Amino acid sequence: MTARFARAGGRLAALLLIAAAVQVTPAAARPADTQASTAQAAAGQRHDVVTWGASADRIGDAVSDRSYRLIVRTSVAGDDLRVRLSNAFGDRPLTFDSVYAGIRQEGATVVRGTNRRLTFGGSRSVTVPAGATAYSDPLPGRLPATTDLAVSLHTSEASGTATGHSMAMQTSYAAEGDHTGEEAAASWTQPIGSWFYLDAVSVRTSSATGAVVALGDSITDGWQSTSDLNRRWPDYLARRLKATTGPVKGVANEGISGNKVLADGAGQSALNRLDRDVLSLPGVRTVFLFEGVNDIKAHSGVTAQDMIKGYREIIARAHEAGKCVVGATVAPFKGWYEWDAAAESVRQEINQFIRDSGEFDAVTDFDRILRSPYDHERILPVFDGGDRLHPNDKGMQAMADAVDLKSLDCSE
Structure with missing residues (x-):
């Protein structure tokens, strides 16, 4: 990957620390x-994540x-x-x-x-x-x-x-x-x-340890995964990270069902909530951007250039805050009631930008992981949660397994 910058069973105890100011x-x-x-990170001290x-x-x-x-x-x-x-x-x-x-x-x-x-x-x-x-x-x-x-x-x-x-x-x-x-x-x-x-929720740990924030919509939010079993794709990613020795360990799921990159509606847009939901969280090393399908659904009028402009703003603001940015391609959704050929054309153009522009620090190709080999515009049936858009538990796990864990750390 290309680094755009360098950057330096237990129980809760019964005592309360009351010296810290609110x-x-x-x-x-x-x-x-x-x-x-x-300077704190360089000195190997501990910080909140x-x-x-x-x-x-x-x-x-x-x-x-x-x-x-x-x-x-x-x-x-x-x-x-x-x-x-x-x-x-x-x-x-x-x-x-x-x-x-x-x-x-x-x-x-x-x-x-x-x-x-x-x-x-x-x-x-x-x-x-x-x-x-x-x-x-x-x-x-x-x-x-x-x-x-x-x-x-x-x-x-x-x-x-x-x-x-x-x-x-x-x-x-x-x-x-x-x-x-x-x-x-x-x-x-x-x-x-x-x-x-x-x-x-945050904890204090080694300053060498960081977190990734998944910024997305209902797929990231976990719709069509099994409730109460933590089978959203960021949950599967967290389990993978726990089993490795890499520096990224924390995972924050900042998905909102129906969310868009450009316009408010189901929650504030990704652009408008980026600071509060992502950049303000402690110990964040990487922003994982997987969002766009709600912007481009049938008759929205949103063009690929509109989306690319929005992605570029998120990349720039995250880089300004010292964060790595991983981009994920928009997954197939043919068969969903809002799909049409025009929306598919925009999706393909957006995905080409995500894959080939070099503007993200790394790319995870969820489109290629989830799509059917017989019809690239459709989700693979074994991964389909039933509505032709949202992956089931198997699809969620396949998404998490597709993430190159080394890509979550721009210092490498």
């Missing part, structure tokens, strides 16, 4: 690639006096867990008065002795302004890779628009009143299919 930042703020962070992420969007009306127990799967292992709470789409300040994190045993049950209170600047509560996010203080203790983490939070006076991730492909739980400190499942009687307010 960090509340605008949700769309762009991080700076500072000399200090470069995202171990789980999910893109934020509007998710209905906020509900007062409700608790959420959100089940998420970690990727990279590390210490000093921190969660990021998001009020990115709220229209008024939102107070979280109780937040806990623990290891999920099964269902809504937390492993005994692991459910620990999180603090924010030493306080048990935090008020997040409209349009902002807030990080918790670090929680001492080791968090293993590929662990089901239960983050429980309560909002006593929530109102207005709620922020979250609608299509989690993971069962979480809700309850009336504050039950965040309870390890048992008795109070958590409401299964839910969305993540509310939580958009990132």
Whole structure:
């Protein structure tokens, strides 16, 4: 690959670190690639790396006096867990008065002795302004890779628009009143299919370790994969990375069903959410861009040149932030109700740019992996989730297996 630049089972512990100050930042703020962070990496010190992420969007009306127990799967292992709470789409300040994190045993049950209170600047509560996010203080203790983490939070006076991730492909739980400190499942009687307010979890690990962020649409979000089994293609990628000795270990899935590169609609466009959902996450080394089919579906009027312009902007902004960018070709979707010959022509032109332009640091050819050898415009039946667009579990695994893991590190 071509490098465009060089760059330098356990339990959570019972103690809480309360010395760190609360960090509340605008949700769309762009991080700076500072000399200090470069020097830290060169010195071999430890830093924060995202171990789980999910893109934020509007998710209905906020509900007062409700608790959420959100089940998420970690990727990279590390210490000093921190969660990021998001009020990115709220229209008024939102107070979280109780937040806990623990290891999920099964269902809504937390492993005994692991459910620990999180603090924010030493306080048990935090008020997040409209349009902002807030990080918790670090929680001492080791968090293993590929662990089901239960983050429980309560909002006593929530109102207005709620922020979250609608299509989690993971069962979480809700309850009336504050039950965040309870390890048992008795109070958590409401299964839910969305993540509310939580958009990132990070851990502290070696500064040589980084993360990849998958920026995409419903295929990345996991639609047509099996719920509650973590069979989205980024999940399979995380399992591959865990088994290797390479420097990229963290995986954040920033897919949104129906999302587009150029236009808002199902979530903000990739261009408009790039800073918040990708570049602001800690320890990110690589942006994996796999998006475009929703822009070019029948009668959209979007041209290949429109898409190429959007891709180039994402590449430029990611490079400016010191990140590697891997581009993935747009997968076949003939047979989907919005397919037509004009959209197919645009897809082919876009894929030629992705493969041959040399503007990405590396390319993963999902089109060639997923397409039928008998009709290159169609997904291979054995990979088809049933709608001619979204891969099933086998297709998701084939996608992850196609990623050259060395391509995720531009320093090589």
